[in-house]
Amino acid sequence: MTTVVKSRDLRAPRNALDRPAGRSGWLVVAGQEVQDLWKSGRGPLLLFCFSVLLSAVTYLASTNQALNFLERREAVNLLLQFAVAVGVLVTLIVSADGISGERERGTLESLLVTPVSRRGIIAGKLIAALSLWLAAFLVSVPYVWVLARAVGILSKALILGLVVGTIVAIGMASIGLLISAVCNSNKTSLAASAFLLLILFAPTQLPSGLPQGWFFDVLQLANPVASALSYLTTQLVQGAHWTEDLVYLVSPVITVVLAGGALILFGPGIVRLRAGGDAG
Amino acid sequence: MTRGILLTVILISLLMLTPAAAVASPVGVTVAPDRSDVSTVLGGRFTLKTEVTNTGSVPTGVLLAHLNVASVQGDIYVDPEDWSPARSQEFSLQPGDSRMLSWEIQAVNSGKFAAYVVVLPFGEEVAGTEELVVSPLVKLDVAPRSTVSAGLALPVVVLIPLALGATAAVTLIRARRRT
Numbered sequence: 376m377t378t379v380v381k382s383r384d385l386r387a388p389r390n391a392l393d394r395p396a397g398r399s400g401w402l403v404v405a406g407q408e409v410q411d412l413w414k415s416g417r418g419p420l421l422l423f424c425f426s427v428l429l430s431a432v433t434y435l436a437s438t439n440q441a442l443n444f445l446e447r448r449e450a451v452n453l454l455l456q457f458a459v460a461v462g463v464l465v466t467l468i469v470s471a472d473g474i475s476g477e478r479e480r481g482t483l484e485s486l487l488v489t490p491v492s493r494r495g496i497i498a499g500k501l502i503a504a505l506s507l508w509l510a511a512f513l514v515s516v517p518y519v520w521v522l523a524r525a526v527g528i529l530s531k532a533l534i535l536g537l538v539v540g541t542i543v544a545i546g547m548a549s550i551g552l553l554i555s556a557v558c559n560s561n562k563t564s565l566a567a568s569a570f571l572l573l574i575l576f577a578p579t580q581l582p583s584g585l586p587q588g589w590f591f592d593v594l595q596l597a598n599p600v601a602s603a604l605s606y607l608t609t610q611l612v613q614g615a616h617w618t619e620d621l622v623y624l625v626s627p628v629i630t631v632v633l634a635g636g637a638l639i640l641f642g643p644g645i646v647r648l649r650a651g652g653d654a655g
Numbered sequence: 656m657t658r659g660i661l662l663t664v665i666l667i668s669l670l671m672l673t674p675a676a677a678v679a680s681p682v683g684v685t686v687a688p689d690r691s692d693v694s695t696v697l698g699g700r701f702t703l704k705t706e707v708t709n710t711g712s713v714p715t716g717v718l719l720a721h722l723n724v725a726s727v728q729g730d731i732y733v734d735p736e737d738w739s740p741a742r743s744q745e746f747s748l749q750p751g752d753s754r755m756l757s758w759e760i761q762a763v764n765s766g767k768f769a770a771y772v773v774v775l776p777f778g779e780e781v782a783g784t785e786e787l788v789v790s791p792l793v794k795l796d797v798a799p800r801s802t803v804s805a806g807l808a809l810p811v812v813v814l815i816p817l818a819l820g821a822t823a824a825v826t827l828i829r830a831r832r833r834t
Contacts, residue, residue, distance in 0.1 A: 416827035423819040430812035437808035444698045444763040446737075517815060521808045525800065526698055614700075614761075 400491030404499025409506050412469065418507055421465045426514050432457055433518045444526060451523045451532050452611040456579070456604045458518070459540040462511035463600070464572050466544045470504035470551030471568035472561060474646055479561040484648055493643040497556075501548055501638070508544035512537055528611060535610055535617075542627045543603045547572065549634035556645040575600035596622065599630040683711025684718065684748065686772050686790035693793060697765045697800040703758045705772045705790055709748035719777035720744045722758045724795070728767040737763045738770075745777055765799035 412418045436450035477483035486496060516533060523529040551568045558564035578594065578601045595601050606623035609615045689704040703722075709715050722742040724735045735742060739760045746754050760770065769792040776785050 414826065414830060416823060416830045419819065419823035419826045423816060423823045426816040426819045430816050433808055434812045437812075444761075446763075514815065514819065517811045521811050527800075 399495065400489075401495035401498035401502075404486075404491055404496050405502040406499075408499050408503030412503050412507065417469075418510065421469075421507065422510055422514055425461055425465065425511050428461060429454065429458060429515055429518045433521055436522055447522065447526045448528060448612050448614075451519065451526065451528060452608055454518060454522055455515075455532055455536045455607055455611065458511065458515035459536060459543060459604065459607070460576055460579075460600065462508050462515070462540060463544050463547050464569070465511060466504050466508040467547045467551040467568050467572055468565060469507050470500065470548040471555045471564045473500040473504065473552050474555040475558045475561040475564040476555070478559070478648065487646075487648070493646045494639060496646060497552060497638050497642045501545075501552060504548040504551070505541075505544060508540065508548070512540060532611060535607055539603050539607060539624070539627070542624065542631060543599060546599055546627055546630035546634055549631065549638050553634060553637055553641075553645075556642070572600070579604050597626055599627040603627045683713070684709050684715060684774055684788050686720070686774055686788055688772070688790050688793045691791065691793060692796065693770075694796045694798070695762050696798045697762055699797070700759070700761045703760055703770060703793060705756050705758070706753055707746070707748065707756060707774060708753035709750055712750050714750065715748045716780070717745055717747050717777045718774050720746065720756050720772050720774050722760075722770065722772050724760075724768055724770045726764070726766060727769045727794075731764050731766050731768075733764060733768065737761075762795065762797040765797045768795040768797065769793065770795055 432454055436447075436454065474483065477486055487493070491499075515536065519532050519536065520529060523532045550571065551564075554567050554571070555561075555564045558567065575598050578598060595605060602623045602625070606620060609620040609623065610617060685708050687706045687708075689706070693701055693703070695701055705720070707718070707720060720743070722735070722739055724733055724738045726733050739758055741759065744756050746756075748754060756772070758770075758772070762768075771792050772790040774788040775781075
């Protein structure tokens with residue numbers, strides 16, 4: 376309810392003269408979306424849940440004194456994978472609410488009549504969603520510090536988490552916005568996005584003892600989430616140089632290019648009111 | 656006399672028919688590590704080299720060199736796969752030849768350990784009775800590093816959710832008041 380009132384206040388129709396001088400339209404939308412996300416309490420609440428999950432994982436890993444050095448690296452890897460996966464999940468959920476949520480709350484119309492291009496609206500919403508990922512990453516820093524400093528991989532883990540997580544977050548947030556734009560119902564958009572991430576994350580949870588042939592390798596390389604998490608493992612557990620196994624980052628980068636490209640190309644066409652859209 | 660000769664011949668024949676000794680001829684190689692001890696810290700990586708030489712007069716056939724790590728103090732559980740992911744190497748040597756084998760090792764436990772390389776015959780023709788050739792032990796002294804403790808983790812895992820929870824609660828209350 377808070378969000379609805381806030382959104383309506385912020386997105387009241389205004390003419391071109393209302394645009395702040397020297398600021399791009401997408402920047403205005405981004406600023407308002409970020410404020411909406413954080414001042415409404417959605418962002419802080421999601422971060423709180425995120426921190427509770429990280430606390431549980433970190434405490435379990437740090438209290439197990441039987442872990443050897445390699446297993447401690449695996450614990451750092453587990454924590455970082457967890458932070459990236461859940462951080463990307465909340466980013467995806469927020470972006471999946473971006474267009475369909477506005478449509479369902481009846482605030483998309485007022486947003487569309489502002490003197491901001493539809494690409495600007497999309498860019499602003501993407502930035503707002505990514506602010507959640509960056510906040511999630513900042514929250515995960517002290518947890519990574521607790522586990523990683525003992526095994527001397529703190530800076531490597533943080534840089535990897537930021538770079539790899541941001542790539543995956545941009546790709547998944549773009550996909551979330553695409554799903555949100557084509558779905559009439561917000562529930563459908565959220566469910567489809569969460570299901571998509573579940574499908575992409577599931578292969579990382581398969582037991583390592585399962586027979587894994589070339590087909591499994593191809594599937595893993597094609598999966599942007601599993602592939603990115605595998606890259607983290609090669610770096611943190613196996614101690615590979617960052618230039619090794621870069622093939623794991625191909626599909627995350629391709630996802631950014633394809634989903635981002637689709638948003639740029641088709642965004643203006645799919646970000647629109649739909650008949651019966653308000654009814655969901 | 657004739658009976659004595661006959662008994663001797665029978666006895667010799669029986670001895671010749673006796674099965675071969677339980678241990679067959681050794682592989683005929685020597686294994687020498689490039690050092691006798693290594694001092695490192697937990698997580699440290701080092702390369703151990705062992706030179707295998709064929710001291711016999713015949714080719715060795717296919718041999719397998721296998722690295723192992725064992726704890727020599729306390730009851731530390733050692734999983735050699737953690738220490739070195741590639742612990743087996745196949746090779747063969749002509750008489751007089753030698754081969755330098757490198758082993759990439761990472762110390763994943765702290766304490767006192769020993770690494771050694773064992774050479775054994777490899778392939779379908781292995782009878783199972785051949786002697787093994789083992790290198791001298793290489794002492795590994797791994798110094799501990801600061802490890803994670805619950806005491807250090809506790810403030811982080813408690814304070815951060817508390818702070819974020821309080822922030823979320825205040826933000827939600829303010830947002831409700833605004834509406």
